[in-house]
Amino acid sequence: MKPLLLDFPTLFQTERLQVRKPFPGDGAEVYEAIQASLEDLVPWIPINAETEESAEEIVREAHGQ
Numbered sequence: 001m002k003p004l005l006l007d008f009p010t011l012f013q014t015e016r017l018q019v020r021k022p023f024p025g026d027g028a029e030v031y032e033a034i035q036a037s038l039e040d041l042v043p044w045i046p047i048n049a050e051t052e053e054s055a056e057e058i059v060r061e062a063h064g065q
Helices: 027-036 052-063
Strands: 011-013 018-020
Touching: 027 052
Parallel strands: none
Antiparallel strands: 011 018
């Protein structure tokens, strides 16, 4: 089966943890997370969210895909 056709949950949740994809409006939190781990992320993720606004733009573009 093609990976694109697999149903994949949009949320994983336990008593202590919730993992979900970013949604529009999450730009500030995404920006903070990227900045806090920037040195470790640079080799792996080609995202450069230099401002909260650019992080929000990245989130909205990804959410629309």
